Amino acid sequence: MYAWLGLGSNQQNPVARLNEALDQLAKLDRTVIIATSSFYRTPPWGDEHQDDFVNAVTQLETSLAPADLLAGTRGIEDSMGRVRSARRWGPRVIDIDLLLYGSERFKLDHLEVPHPRMHERAFVLVPLAELDRSLDIPGRGTVGKLLQNIDRSGIIRLEDGQAS
Numbered sequence: 001m002y003a004w005l006g007l008g009s010n011q012q013n014p015v016a017r018l019n020e021a022l023d024q025l026a027k028l029d030r031t032v033i034i035a036t037s038s039f040y041r042t043p044p045w046g047d048e049h050q051d052d053f054v055n056a057v058t059q060l061e062t063s064l065a066p067a068d069l070l071a072g073t074r075g076i077e078d079s080m081g082r083v084r085s086a087r088r089w090g091p092r093v094i095d096i097d098l099l100l101y102g103s104e105r106f107k108l109d110h111l112e113v114p115h116p117r118m119h120e121r122a123f124v125l126v127p128l129a130e131l132d133r134s135l136d137i138p139g140r141g142t143v144g145k146l147l148q149n150i151d152r153s154g155i156i157r158l159e160d161g162q163a164s
């Protein structure tokens with residue numbers, strides 16, 4: 001099954017944090033990284049009183065069930081020092097979101113796929129479009145079509161993963 005993950009960080013050298021998360025994702029059981037987008041510097045979303053983020057999207061091939069993949073990504077976040085706070089959309093060392101799991105749609109206790117707000121977020125759609133503009137987000141449309149209606153201002157592709 002193909003799964004798509006969104007990664008983001010705005011603390012402790014965000015480029016290094018994304019690279020560390022990708023290294024750990026590559027070590028997940030029964031999972032192979034197929035492709036990873038460029039890294040993008042993006043303005044904060046929701047809570048705008050914080051540093052810019054660095055975001056990327058990665059495509060995996062996995063035989064893990066969605067709940068097991070979520071447990072694996074949460075384990076990576078925890079090992080990297082992610083602290084979950086009551087502050088929604090606040091700064092973070094690492095954030096790994098399960099965006100898509102094949103073409104499936106489902107809602108579990110702590111997981112909804114497709115990610116319920118990904119179609120509204122340029123910091124997800126821009127790197128996702130780099131990998132596959134024709135990818136269908138179930139119930140929403142293709143990434144390319146969704147991106148036509150999104151404000152992409154402030155999103156800057158980083159050259160060779162270097163923050164500038």
